[in-house]
Amino acid sequence: AQTVTQSQPEMSVQEAETVTLSCTYDTSESDYYLFWYKQPPSRQMILVIRQEAYKQQNATENRFSVNFQKAAKSFSLKISDSQLGDAAMYFCAYIETSGSRLTFGEGTQLTVNP
Amino acid sequence: GAGVSQSPRYKVAKRGQDVALRCDPISGHVSLFWYQQALGQGPEFLTYFQNEAQLDKSGLPSDRFFAERPEGSVSTLKIQRTQQEDSAVYLCASSPDLLHTEAFFGQGTRLTVV
Numbered sequence: 721a722q723t724v725t726q727s728q729p730e731m732s733v734q735e736a737e738t739v740t741l742s743c744t745y746d747t748s749e750s751d752y753y754l755f756w757y758k759q760p761p762s763r764q765m766i767l768v769i770r771q772e773a774y775k776q777q778n779a780t781e782n783r784f785s786v787n788f789q790k791a792a793k794s795f796s797l798k799i800s801d802s803q804l805g806d807a808a809m810y811f812c813a814y815i816e817t818s819g820s821r822l823t824f825g826e827g828t829q830l831t832v833n834p
Numbered sequence: 835g836a837g838v839s840q841s842p843r844y845k846v847a848k849r850g851q852d853v854a855l856r857c858d859p860i861s862g863h864v865s866l867f868w869y870q871q872a873l874g875q876g877p878e879f880l881t882y883f884q885n886e887a888q889l890d891k892s893g894l895p896s897d898r899f900f901a902e903r904p905e906g907s908v909s910t911l912k913i914q915r916t917q918q919e920d921s922a923v924y925l926c927a928s929s930p931d932l933l934h935t936e937a938f939f940g941q942g943t944r945l946t947v948v
Binding site for chain 2: 765767770815822827
């Protein structure tokens with residue numbers, strides 16, 4: 721069974737600084753997707769960034785980028801120029817390419833200090 | 835509406851009561867997913883619909899849980915004889931295709947069983 725592990729229950733960063741959130745996963749599949757979702761207090765899961773496993777290039781979305789290490793099964797999220805609105809719970813998630821269910825990690829609560 | 839809509843936002847049920855949670859997906863979306871998120875944890879998969887067909891219900895925790903999507907649009911998650919361990923946020927997501935990679939989440943229903 722696939723598992724996703726986020727080893728940092730809480731992280732904090734100063735506004736305008738950079739923070740990295742860690743995620744590791746375990747799978748025997750070769751084709752899959754990895755995601756980072758943001759969940760603010762409103763509870764709605766918002767997609768931050770997506771990585772396809774067959775793509776070697778790391779995904780980037782504005783201030784958000786990932787470091788995808790397929791051999792190490794590691795998928796970290798870097799947030800640059802952190803803003804107060806980035807404060808939320810962040811979840812790493814995995815799905816097989818043909819799969820119908822996301823497997824989520826336990827989450828990392830990010831605090832942004834002014 | 836423009837997004838996935840879930841109702842009610844909050845539900846308090848007495849132990850033993852039946853509840854019904856509604857999900858209105860984005861119009862035209864083929865796939866619909868239900869997740870259960872216990873306090874302080876990541877969401878866990880419950881069930882998946884492709885149009886009106888329930889293709890995967892392996893995540894439903896017991897036979898007290900039942901989901902339907904009779905016309906391939908609105909879905910209802912029903913929990914019979916609620917128990918305290920059913921207290922959680924129930925998230926619904928929809929996707930325009932057969933994959934989960936473009937899924938959009940609703941804001942969830944927070945169920946509290948007292």
